[in-house]
Amino acid sequence: MRQRSGLVTSLVLLCVLALMMTVAVAQPKRGGTLRVAYGNKIAHLDFHTAPGYEMMWVAMNIGCGLVNITPDGEFVGDAAESWDLSDDGLTWRFKLKDEVKFHDGSAADANAVKFSIDRLMDPETKSGMRNFYDAVKSVEVVDPLTVQVNMKQPYAFFLHMLAGYRTGLVLYSPDATAKYSLNDRKKGTPEAVVGCGPFKLVEWVPNDHLIMDRFDGYHVKGQPYLDRVHIRVIKDPVTQMAAFKAGEIDFIASFTPEHVDTLEKQTPEAQIFTGKETTPMIAMMKITVPADGKKMSENRKPHPIFGDIKVRKAVGCYGMNREEIVQIAFKGKATPWAGMNPPGTLDTVDVNDKCPYDPDKAKALLKEAGYDAGHPLKFEIITDNEKAVFNIIATVIKDQMVRLGAEVNIKLVDKVTWMNTALKDAEWDMQVEDLLSLLTLDSNAYLSAVGSSWNQSRHTDMKINEYYAEYAREMDATKRAAIAKEFQEYAVDKLYWNAVSGSPFYQVAQSWMKGYVFNKEFEVHYDTVWLDK
Amino acid sequence: MREYIIKRVLQMIPTVLVITLVVFMMMQAIPGDPIITLLGDAYDEEDAAKLRKEYGLDRPVVVQYFVWLGKLVQGDWGASILTSREILQDVLMRLPVTIELVILAMLVALVIAVPAGIIAAVRQNTWGDYTAMSTAMIGISIPDFFLGVLLLLVFSISLNGFLPSSGWVYWPGTCPSVICEASVGGNLKHALMPAIALGVGRAAILTRLLRASMLEIIRLEYVTTARAKGLNENGIILKHALKNALIPTVTIMGLQIGFLIGGAIVVETLFAIPGLGTYGINAIVARDYQQVQGFILLVAICFVVINFLVDLVYSFLDPRIRYS
Numbered sequence: 001m002r003q004r005s006g007l008v009t010s011l012v013l014l015c016v017l018a019l020m021m022t023v024a025v026a027q028p029k030r031g032g033t034l035r036v037a038y039g040n041k042i043a044h045l046d047f048h049t050a051p052g053y054e055m056m057w058v059a060m061n062i063g064c065g066l067v068n069i070t071p072d073g074e075f076v077g078d079a080a081e082s083w084d085l086s087d088d089g090l091t092w093r094f095k096l097k098d099e100v101k102f103h104d105g106s107a108a109d110a111n112a113v114k115f116s117i118d119r120l121m122d123p124e125t126k127s128g129m130r131n132f133y134d135a136v137k138s139v140e141v142v143d144p145l146t147v148q149v150n151m152k153q154p155y156a157f158f159l160h161m162l163a164g165y166r167t168g169l170v171l172y173s174p175d176a177t178a179k180y181s182l183n184d185r186k187k188g189t190p191e192a193v194v195g196c197g198p199f200k201l202v203e204w205v206p207n208d209h210l211i212m213d214r215f216d217g218y219h220v221k222g223q224p225y226l227d228r229v230h231i232r233v234i235k236d237p238v239t240q241m242a243a244f245k246a247g248e249i250d251f252i253a254s255f256t257p258e259h260v261d262t263l264e265k266q267t268p269e270a271q272i273f274t275g276k277e278t279t280p281m282i283a284m285m286k287i288t289v290p291a292d293g294k295k296m297s298e299n300r301k302p303h304p305i306f307g308d309i310k311v312r313k314a315v316g317c318y319g320m321n322r323e324e325i326v327q328i329a330f331k332g333k334a335t336p337w338a339g340m341n342p343p344g345t346l347d348t349v350d351v352n353d354k355c356p357y358d359p360d361k362a363k364a365l366l367k368e369a370g371y372d373a374g375h376p377l378k379f380e381i382i383t384d385n386e387k388a389v390f391n392i393i394a395t396v397i398k399d400q401m402v403r404l405g406a407e408v409n410i411k412l413v414d415k416v417t418w419m420n421t422a423l424k425d426a427e428w429d430m431q432v433e434d435l436l437s438l439l440t441l442d443s444n445a446y447l448s449a450v451g452s453s454w455n456q457s458r459h460t461d462m463k464i465n466e467y468y469a470e471y472a473r474e475m476d477a478t479k480r481a482a483i484a485k486e487f488q489e490y491a492v493d494k495l496y497w498n499a500v501s502g503s504p505f506y507q508v509a510q511s512w513m514k515g516y517v518f519n520k521e522f523e524v525h526y527d528t529v530w531l532d533k
Numbered sequence: 534m535r536e537y538i539i540k541r542v543l544q545m546i547p548t549v550l551v552i553t554l555v556v557f558m559m560m561q562a563i564p565g566d567p568i569i570t571l572l573g574d575a576y577d578e579e580d581a582a583k584l585r586k587e588y589g590l591d592r593p594v595v596v597q598y599f600v601w602l603g604k605l606v607q608g609d610w611g612a613s614i615l616t617s618r619e620i621l622q623d624v625l626m627r628l629p630v631t632i633e634l635v636i637l638a639m640l641v642a643l644v645i646a647v648p649a650g651i652i653a654a655v656r657q658n659t660w661g662d663y664t665a666m667s668t669a670m671i672g673i674s675i676p677d678f679f680l681g682v683l684l685l686l687v688f689s690i691s692l693n694g695f696l697p698s699s700g701w702v703y704w705p706g707t708c709p710s711v712i713c714e715a716s717v718g719g720n721l722k723h724a725l726m727p728a729i730a731l732g733v734g735r736a737a738i739l740t741r742l743l744r745a746s747m748l749e750i751i752r753l754e755y756v757t758t759a760r761a762k763g764l765n766e767n768g769i770i771l772k773h774a775l776k777n778a779l780i781p782t783v784t785i786m787g788l789q790i791g792f793l794i795g796g797a798i799v800v801e802t803l804f805a806i807p808g809l810g811t812y813g814i815n816a817i818v819a820r821d822y823q824q825v826q827g828f829i830l831l832v833a834i835c836f837v838v839i840n841f842l843v844d845l846v847y848s849f850l851d852p853r854i855r856y857s
Contacts, residue, residue, distance in 0.1 A: 041815060043570075043571075043573060044615060044616045044617070050573075051570075051571075051572060051573020051574045051575050051576075052573055126572075126577070126583065128572065128574065128577065131577075182617075183617035186616055187617045188618075202711070203710055203711050205626075206613075206616050206623070206815075207811055207815050209807075232699070232805065234699050234805040235802055235805065236803050238682055238686075238803075239699050239803055239805060241690070242686070242699070243689075243698045245690050245693075245694075246690070246694030246697070247694060248694070248698060248700070414818060415818070416565035416819070417563070419576065420564040420566075420569055421564065423569070423576055423578075453576055453577045453578045453579075
């Protein structure tokens with residue numbers, strides 16, 4: 001009897017100890033400074049207009065929005081406590097949490113939501129987010145904690161857009177915006193750069209560092225755990241690796257894929273985050289050129305080379321060995337992909353079978369188009385030096401084209417020159433680049449619809465616009481997926497948007513950095529991060 | 534001497550202005566403009582047109598330059614098109630970092646070059662000479678960037694952070710921002726690798742030059758006379774010969790400042806140092822015309838002033854050289 005009671009006591013003690021240990025291990029530690037490395041500069045701090053992922057990742061931590069999106073694609077409330085949509089899909093109503101405050105103490109209420117969306121939609125703001133709000137008719141304040149968004153037509157991706165198209169919606173304080181000028185905000189005056197996020201801006205020195213401290217009035221009690229986030233701009237990947245290995249940096253927000261293997265060998269205990277690609281790597285061909293010689297003219301004629309679908313198919317479909325490109329450029333760490341929607345994006349469809357590598361078929365198509373040994377196909381690939389991999393891909397494509405009897409020249413320029421060429425309808429044949437990370441196929445509309453500044457191929461096929469519109473308005477997920485499939489098959493058949501692969505994305509963290517939730521490029525949040533050291 | 538100084542100072546002004554004009558024209562000739570960078574992935578042609586008008590970028594290039602010049606004579610260096618920050622404030626914040634780097638690099642160069650050049654000359658055609666010259670050849674051949682990466686790999690990675698890989702620590706009392714680290718030891722640790730990367734190449738050039746100069750000087754009659762008088766050999770070399778041999782070296786040192794500032798761009802980028810170099814290269818890449826003008830103006834001023842000071846140093850080294 002005594003033996004049995006002793007055993008029971010021991011078991012109970014063991015359970016209590018195990019429970020205590022579990023609790024101890026799971027409990028985030030408060031305090032410390034997270035040292036982050038960015039590979040690129042932060043453009044400026046007007047979140048509604050500044051470009052670049054680096055700015056977005058700051059905006060998500062200083063600012064807050066209505067909703068966020070989890071890696072599983074679920075929506076969770078940020079400043080919004082709940083939301084609903086009318087049966088006709090034309091009215092969204094958001095109920096806000098009443099404890100959400102801006103860093104200046106003012107309330108992030110319905111008025112602030114209306115102010116922020118109106119600001120984004122105002123052409124005078126010149127926000128890159130403006131086009132995403134095309135479906136919004138108006139915003140109304142119902143009461144201080146309830147805001148209503150009236151739509152022109154049903155928009156299936158309204159929540160996706162609010163959560164993760166570029167910065168998502170970032171709420172601005174009407175008081176701070178009135179008190180400080182746009183320039184104050186852009187140059188990073190802390191009192192002007194006011195958000196309702198877990199961190200508040202302390203200091204920004206362009207091209208050097210940005211510091212943000214915990215906001216004690218954050219509406220999620222107990223968060224953030226960190227005292228401070230110190231972001232440094234370290235452009236060179238070798239320097240990033242050195243800083244990481246030496247323990248000078250806790251987190252690299254975007255790490256070059258070609259150095260991942262080296263970093264893994266040097267720092268085996270590092271946490272390496274990646275996932276299915278959501279950014280397309282493209283070898284885009286120009287479809288039309290101005291018929292009247294005036295750039296950006298609406299009067300178009302087919303590009304002398306790639307205006308012919310036979311040549312596009314020969315080069316971009318059957319003549320391009322995507323497997324080989326991925327093996328050489330990414331050491332196999334990317335997905336060969338022909339579709340316009342990247343492998344990790346919502347409603348993506350694998351259409352690789354529509355473009356199998358078949359050099360004989362490619363040569364036959366080129367012959368039909370009038371190219372042969374006596375009259376070889378000649379074209380130029382333009383790419384930029386933002387990422388070393390672009391030039392590698394261009395070189396591999398050049399080599400593959402030689403096998404078809406084509407002659408290719410590569411023009412390597414800097415990023416701004418590339419943008420100037422691509423966006424201003426300059427002369428080019430093919431370009432290699434990766435573009436924005438796409439949360440949904442819908443978010444690609446501003447990159448490829450007719451009439452969009454970013455429709456670099458300058459195709460004039462209104463069917464693309466029709467597909468986008470139909471897809472965005474379809475509120476039934478199953479029907480939407482069917483539209484997406486048909487759309488992607490159509491797009492690969494026309495090759496207006498010639499994808500080569502996904503563009504892989506990596507983040508690297510020290511072993512003591514805990515609580516970070518990887519959500520590809522879309523969401524980089526430090527509110528749940530804590531340091532186990 | 535006073536007249537000479539005034540004359541040189543007055544000559545500096547048109548020199549600097551011509552430099553800014555040439556650079557301004559060159560920047561305008563490069564494809565792209567700051568509006569493309571300003572809008573970035575949010576680029577919209579309609580917005581871009583409005584912004585170009587707002588910033589006066591739709592005006593003729595010459596008009597834009599004279600608008601900038603007009604503001605400059607009133608002390609207004611303008612604001613960055615991208616960040617809206619005042620140019621003068623930003624360049625002055627970064628200038629001390631680059632100056633320190635350049636001075637340290639030059640010191641590294643002199644610490645290597647002077648003894649090596651003397652040994653090579655005094656021990657001509659011996660192992661000492663061959664070693665010094667071979668080392669000089671290697672030093673000239675290795676690009677700053679490559680040497681910087683090698684130093685990083687050895688001292689930061691292989692030796693587990695023996696020297697910091699990146700960033701900057703300021704001298705106590707010189708912090709330009711609200712939050713920064715400041716300590717003498719920290720500053721020197723952060724500056725060491727970049728200074729070596731920058732300075733080694735310069736040391737190689739100065740070694741070769743000093744050797745040639747010394748070889749010429751030690752064969753002159755006054756040196757032979759000094760030996761005949763029984764003066765100590767070290768004293769002859771260091772006190773009598775070196776001073777004259779340094780004259781051409783000092784000239785080259787002045788010109789090397791320009792190369793050091795250029796090299797600082799690469800080294801500062803590699804080591805993520807918040808100096809004028811990174812400021813300048815980022816401005817050029819982003820096509821921020823205002824920033825580029827501010828950067829070039831300051832660099833041009835530094836360059837002409839340093840070369841002026843070099844000329845003044847001549848009269849100290851050689852009393853026969855007098856300016857009137």
